Amino acid sequence: MIRVLVVDDDYRVAELHARYVTATDGFQVVGTAGSAARALELDRELAPDLVLLDQYLPDRLGSELLPELGADVLMVTAAADAGQVRAALGGGAVGYLIKPFDAAALTDRLAGYARFRLQLGADRTLDQEQVDRALRALHGTDRGGRPRRPRETPTGERVAEAVRGAAGPVTASQLATVLGVSRPTAQRYLADLAADGTVRVELRYGAAGRPEHLYSWNGG
Incomplete structure (x- = not known):
């Protein structure tokens, strides 16, 4: 089971995303946080595998937390300018999902992340093809058609x-x-x-x- 921490300053949005995660096979929500400080606290307490992280938090930008979190991070935010996307991905986020989105969009990203973890789960030396396969698993769902906006x-x-x-x-x-x-x-x-x-x-x-x-x- 992949353990997920949901971080969003709007508790209603956090609850919505938590429901999306809970409905996805193989994923479990272990907590929600509405601020950067609380996110760091729960990251240390709960040791989640994945954090769904908003950019605009009341005390800090989400991308500033990336080096301090022990979990993988999927940015889930309305921040859509190229600079913030580069900062988040350059800081180590495994993906970037722009609000608004529906349950299917998040489920696709979570499924890709689960495949990615499976490919890299064992403590072993990888060759280039295995690395490429893991990256394709992580991002392969991004090639689908455009959903209704x-x-x-x-x-x-x-x-x-x-x-x-x-x-x-x-x-x-x-x-x-x-x-x-x-x-x-x-x-x-x-x-x-x-x-x-x-x-x-x-x-x-x-x-x-x-x-x-x-x-x-x-x-x-």
Whole structure:
């Protein structure tokens, strides 16, 4: 059984991802954390095999934790700019999954990781073909077709129209109130719009140091 620690500053998102993991054969959630400090504490306490790690945590960036975690790390985040992806992968993350995504997308990554661990599980010397096979197992599911994007759904269209019609930059919480959806739902659709350049994202730092995302229409 592969033991997983889920780290996300939004407890509802953490619970959702934990349900996805629990529904995947061969995986067990051993804990959830909402901050970098708690993630490090549980990593030492629980010794998980894999950490699902968000980038934007209230006390530190997730990518900053990579050298301090004893487990493998799959980044699971709305952070989609190339610099942050490079930092995470260069810091040792075994994969990078951009929010929003559905259960199937995470299950595919977890299945690839399980095959990767199986290939490298024994304490033995490997030849090049065996290393290549393990890497193909880890990333082989990335070659599938494009799933339906969240913005192509009725709710996605409503979120896009709300941003387009706003008088200025808006937050996920503001949009959630206007549209009558949860903040994580609004955040997922906004992240999808930001990923394809339809909206711009700016960061505004509050008193606690946690960045607030402001979204404004960028056309498209």
